Amino acid sequence: MKALRKFLDKKKPLFEKGGKYAKLQSTFEAFETFLFVPDITSKTGTHIKDAIDLKRTMSVVVLALFPALLFGMYNVGYQHFRSAGELAATGMFDLFLYGLIKVLPIIVVSYVVGLGIEFAFAQMRGHKVNEGFLVSGMLIPLIMPVEAPLWMVAVATAFAVVIGKEVFGGTGMNIWNPALVARAFFFFAYPSKMSGDAVWIADKADTFSGATPLAHAAALVGAKGEAATSIIEQHLSNTWDMFVGLIPGSIGETSTIAILIGALILIATGIGSWRIIVSVFAGGFVMGTLFNLLGSNSYMTLIPAWQHLVMGGFAFGAVFMATDPVSGTQTTRGKYIYGFLIGFLAVLIRVLNAGFPEAMMLAILLMNTFAPLIDHFVVQGNIKRRLKRVKVTA
Amino acid sequence: MSDKEPLFSAKNRKLLTNPLSAENPITVQVLGICSALAITAKLEPAIVMSLSVMAVTALANVIVSLLRNTIPSRIRIIVQLVVVAALVIVVDQVLKAFAYNVSKQLSVFVGLIITNCIIMGRLEAFALGNKPWPAFLDGIGNGAGYGVILIIVAFFRELLGSGTLYGFHVIPKVLYDMGYQNNGLMILPPMALITLGIIIWVHRSRNKGLIESN
Numbered sequence: 387m388k389a390l391r392k393f394l395d396k397k398k399p400l401f402e403k404g405g406k407y408a409k410l411q412s413t414f415e416a417f418e419t420f421l422f423v424p425d426i427t428s429k430t431g432t433h434i435k436d437a438i439d440l441k442r443t444m445s446v447v448v449l450a451l452f453p454a455l456l457f458g459m460y461n462v463g464y465q466h467f468r469s470a471g472e473l474a475a476t477g478m479f480d481l482f483l484y485g486l487i488k489v490l491p492i493i494v495v496s497y498v499v500g501l502g503i504e505f506a507f508a509q510m511r512g513h514k515v516n517e518g519f520l521v522s523g524m525l526i527p528l529i530m531p532v533e534a535p536l537w538m539v540a541v542a543t544a545f546a547v548v549i550g551k552e553v554f555g556g557t558g559m560n561i562w563n564p565a566l567v568a569r570a571f572f573f574f575a576y577p578s579k580m581s582g583d584a585v586w587i588a589d590k591a592d593t594f595s596g597a598t599p600l601a602h603a604a605a606l607v608g609a610k611g612e613a614a615t616s617i618i619e620q621h622l623s624n625t626w627d628m629f630v631g632l633i634p635g636s637i638g639e640t641s642t643i644a645i646l647i648g649a650l651i652l653i654a655t656g657i658g659s660w661r662i663i664v665s666v667f668a669g670g671f672v673m674g675t676l677f678n679l680l681g682s683n684s685y686m687t688l689i690p691a692w693q694h695l696v697m698g699g700f701a702f703g704a705v706f707m708a709t710d711p712v713s714g715t716q717t718t719r720g721k722y723i724y725g726f727l728i729g730f731l732a733v734l735i736r737v738l739n740a741g742f743p744e745a746m747m748l749a750i751l752l753m754n755t756f757a758p759l760i761d762h763f764v765v766q767g768n769i770k771r772r773l774k775r776v777k778v779t780a
Numbered sequence: 781m782s783d784k785e786p787l788f789s790a791k792n793r794k795l796l797t798n799p800l801s802a803e804n805p806i807t808v809q810v811l812g813i814c815s816a817l818a819i820t821a822k823l824e825p826a827i828v829m830s831l832s833v834m835a836v837t838a839l840a841n842v843i844v845s846l847l848r849n850t851i852p853s854r855i856r857i858i859v860q861l862v863v864v865a866a867l868v869i870v871v872d873q874v875l876k877a878f879a880y881n882v883s884k885q886l887s888v889f890v891g892l893i894i895t896n897c898i899i900m901g902r903l904e905a906f907a908l909g910n911k912p913w914p915a916f917l918d919g920i921g922n923g924a925g926y927g928v929i930l931i932i933v934a935f936f937r938e939l940l941g942s943g944t945l946y947g948f949h950v951i952p953k954v955l956y957d958m959g960y961q962n963n964g965l966m967i968l969p970p971m972a973l974i975t976l977g978i979i980i981w982v983h984r985s986r987n988k989g990l991i992e993s994n
Contacts (some may be wrong), residue, residue, distance in 0.1 A: 535959050549974060553981065575965035 394418055413505055416515035440557075443657055444520040450651035450658075451524050451706065453644035458637040459485030462532050465587040465634055469594035488588045489637055492527040495536045499543045500526070507552050518557030518564070518712075519547065525565035525706060528638025529699065529747075530572070531585040538579060542572040562754045563710045569747050581743070586634035597621070598634050600698045600736065600743040606685040607740060614684035622689070628696045639702040642695075649705040658709040661718065662725040666704035669729025670694050677737055685737050694733050703746035704729065713754040717764040724760055728753045787913065795917040799925030801987070806929040807980045808990060811897040816930055817972040818889050823946045825885045826934035827927075828875065832890060834923025836867045837899050841919035843867075844907040851908075860903045861894070868893045898926055933975045941966030 401407050401414040419441060463481030466488075467473045500519045508515040526543055550567035551560045573580045583597040590596045602621040606614055627633055631641025639645075652658030674691025681687040694700060708714060708728050715724040728749045735745030742748055785792075805811045812833075819825045843863050844851075851859050872890045875883035883890065893899070902922050907915045938944055940963045943951040951960070965971050984990045 537959070538961070541963075549978075553977070571965060574968060575963040576961050577964055578961070 390421065394421070413509065413515065416505070416508070440517045441520070444517050446655050446657055447521045447652065447706075448524050450648035451521075451528065451638070453647040454528060454638040454641060454702065454706075455489075455524070456482075457631055457641040457644040458528060458639075459489050461485065461631055461633075461640055462488050462588055462637065464632055465596075466589055469587050469591045469596065470589075471591070484588075488532055489527065491536055492530055492532075492534065492539055492637070493524070495539050496526040496543050497523040499540045500547050503544060503547045503552070507556070513556065518551070518560075522546070522564045522568075526568050528706075529565060529569045529636045529702070531580060532588045532637055533585040534572070534579055538572060538576050542568040542575070545571045558712055560712055561758075562751055563707050563713045566707055566747050566751055566754075570751060573747070586636070596634050598698065598743070599628060603685055603689055603697065604740050604743050606688060607683050609684050614688055617684075618688055622693070625693060625696065628693070636699060636702075639699040642701045645701045645705050652705065652709065657711075658705065659711075659714070659721055661721040662709050662714060663704050665722045665725030666708050666729040666732075667695055669726035669731075670700060670704075670733045671729070672726075673730045673733035677733070694736070698736075698744050699746040700729075700732060703732070703750055707746075707750050708753075710754075713757060715757045715761050715764075717761050717768075719767075720757070720760045720764040723764075724753055724757055727756075792914055792917050795914055796921040796924075799918075799921040800928060801925075801983075802990070804925045804929065804983075805898045805901070805922050806926055806976070807983050809898075809901070810980075811901055812926055813976070815889050815892060815896060816926075816933065816976060817969050819886055820930055820934040820937055820972050820975075821941065821967050822885070822938050822944075823931065823934045825882055826930045828879060828882045829886060829889065830923065830927025830930050832871045832875070833893055833896060833898070833926055834920060836864065836871055836893055837902055837923040837926075838916050838919030839867050840864050840899055841902055841907040841915040842912045844903050845910060845912045845915035848908050848910075856908065857900075860900060864899055864903075865894050898922055929976070929979060932979060933972055936975055937966045937972060941971070 398414070398418075407414070419439075460478075460482045462485035463476075463483070464473070464485075466484060467476045467481060497519075500523045504519045505515055507513075523543075526539070526546070530539060546564045546568035550562055550564040551557065554560045569580075579585055583595060583601060584590060585596075586598055587594070587596040599622055602617055606617055609617055628640075629642045631644060633640050649658065649663055653660045653663070671691050671694075674689070674694045677686035677689075678691055704725075708725060715721050728746075731752060732746045732749035735742055735748055739745070799805060802808070806813065806816055815829065815833075819829050840860070840863050844860055847859065847863075868891065871893070872883070875886070875890060902918060906918045910918070935945070938946075939950065943949060943956075943962045
C-alpha cells in the first residue's frame with residue numbers, strides 16, 4: 387500500500403498544472419481517488435460528515451450485485467447444459483466456468499466502452515471523472531440476454547452514457563437510470579436479440595424451448611380451460627425454480643434469492659431505500675391481486691399475484707434499478723408513491739401488452755420521468771400543511 | 781424600384797445564408813419540429829418535403845410581400861393563411877401528379893405544411909415589412925435551412941435504420957453476414973427527436989454565441 391502511495395505522490399506533479407501530462411489531470415485524479423480516499427476536507431460552510439464518499443458508495447452497490455452476478459453465471463451454464471441434455475453429467479464448477487466465459491466479455495465490453503466515454507468527456511470538459519459508471523457498467527451486463535452480440539452491447543452502452551447521462555451533465559444530473567436506457571435502446575433497436583425464445587440460453591439446442599416464464603405466461607392470454615391449465619402445469623408451476631433463479635432470462639435477473647441478498651446489503655448500509663423496494667413489491671402485488679379478482683383472461687386469473695414478483699426482472703428492477711438515488715424520488719412520501727406506481731405499472735403493462743413482456747424496464751423509466759413531479763407535489767403539500775398550522779396558531 | 785441595389789448584394793446574400801446556420805429555423809428557433817420528426821425516416825420524402833416547404837415559403841413570402849401595403853393588419857393572419865393554403869394545395873396536386881409514391885409516403889404532412897410555424901413566422905417577421913425580392917430570398921434561405929436539417933436527420937436515420945440511402949443499399953452484405961443489424965429504433969419517431977437534439981448540441985457547442993444564458 388505504502389509503495390503505491392509513494393508512487394502516486396511521485397507522479398502527481400507531472401499531472402498538475404504546468405506538468406508534463408497536465409491534460410490528463412482528471413484521469414489521474416480518478417485513479418488516485420479510486421485507490422485512496424482523498425484527504426481533502428471542505429473548509430467553509432456546513433457539510434454532512436460521513437466516512438463514505440461516492441466512489442465507496444458505488445463500490446458497495448457493485449458488491450451487492452455480486453450474488454446476482456455469480457448466480458447469473460452459474461445459471462448461464464445450467465441453462466446451456468440443460469438445453470443440451472447434459473446437465474446430469476456436468477459438475478457444478480463446469481457450469482459456473484461456462485457461464486463465466488460467456489458473461490465476462492459482456493462485462494468487459496460494458497466497462498471499457500462506458501468508462502472510455504466517461505473519461506473522454508471528463509477530459510474534454512475538464513471535469514473530474516464521474517464515479518456513476520462503476521455501477522451502471524455492472525448493471526448493464528446483468529440485464530442483457532446472454533446471447534447479446536457484443537457490438538450491440540457496446541452501442542447500447544455508448545448510447546446510454548452519452549444520451550442517458552452526459553447530455554444532462556453527467557452523474558447526478560441524469561433523469562433516467564442509464565443502465566435501463568441501455569436496455570431500452572437495445573430492446574427497441576434490436577428486438578430480435580432482446581426478445582423471443584432464442585436469446586436467453588447460451589448456444590441453445592434447437593429442439594429445446596428457451597421461452598422465459600413471462601413468455602409462457604403471455605401465452606395464457608389466448609388460452610382457455612384445458613390449454614391454460616396445461617401451460618401452467620408444464621411451465622409455471624415450479625415457483626421454487628423461479629425463486630432460486632433456475633429459469634431462462636437476462637443474466638442477473640433470474641434469481642430472486644440472490645437479489646434479496648443484494649437488497650439486504652443495500653438496506654443494511656443505508657444506500658438503497660427500503661421504502662422504494664417494499665412499495666414496488668406492494669404495488670406489483672396489488673395490481674396482481676386486482677387482476678386475480680377482476681381478470682378477464684387466463685393470464686389475469688391463473689397467475690397468482692405473488693408469482694409476478696418472482697418472474698422476469700421484477701425483483702431485480704425493484705432492488706437495483708428503482709432505488710437509484712439520482713433518478714428516483716427524494717422525499718419520504720414520494721418514495722412510497724414512486725415505488726408503488728412502478729410495481730403497479732410493471733404488472734399492468736406486462737399483462738395487458740403482449741408486445742412488452744418485460745414491463746419492469748418501461749415502468750421504471752416512466753416513473754423516473756415523473757419522479758421530480760412527485761417530489762414537487764410532496765414538497766408543495768408539505769408547505770401547504772405547515773402554512774395552515776401557522777394560521778391556526780397566529 | 782428607386783434604389784439600385786444589386787440583386788445579390790451583401791445584405792441579400794445574408795438573407796440566403798444566415799438561415800443555414802446562425803439563424804436556422806429548426807436548430808436555433810426550434811420551429812417546424814413536428815414535420816421534421818414525422819418524415820425523416822427516409823431520405824427521399826425528406827428531400828421532397830424540403831423542396832415543397834422551400835417552394836411554399838418563397839412564394840408565400842413574395843405574394844404577401846406584394847400585398848403588404850394593402851392587407852389591413854387586423855386580418856393579416858387570415859390573409860396569410862389563405863395564401864399559404866392555396867400554395868400548399870398547388871404543391872400537393874403537383875406531387876400527386878408527378879411523384880405519386882412520395883406523395884403517398886408524405887400523406888397528411890404535405891397538407892400540414894400550412895401549420896408549419898416557419899412559414900407563418902417568416903411571413904409575420906419578414907414578408908410584411910420587406911420588398912418582394914428580399915422576401916423571396918428570405919423564403920428560399922429559410923426553406924433551405926429547414927431542408928438541410930431534415931436531410932441530415934434523414935441521412936442518419938435511413939443509413940442506420942434501414943441500411944439504405946435514397947432507397948439504395950449502401951451497407952455491404954458482408955457486414956450483415958458478420959452479424960450487423962439495422963437499428964430498429966432509428967426508424968421510430970423518438971430517434972428523430974434525439975438525432976435533432978444531437979445536431980442542436982453539436983451546433984451550439986461549435987457556435988458558442990447561440991448558447992442561451994439561464
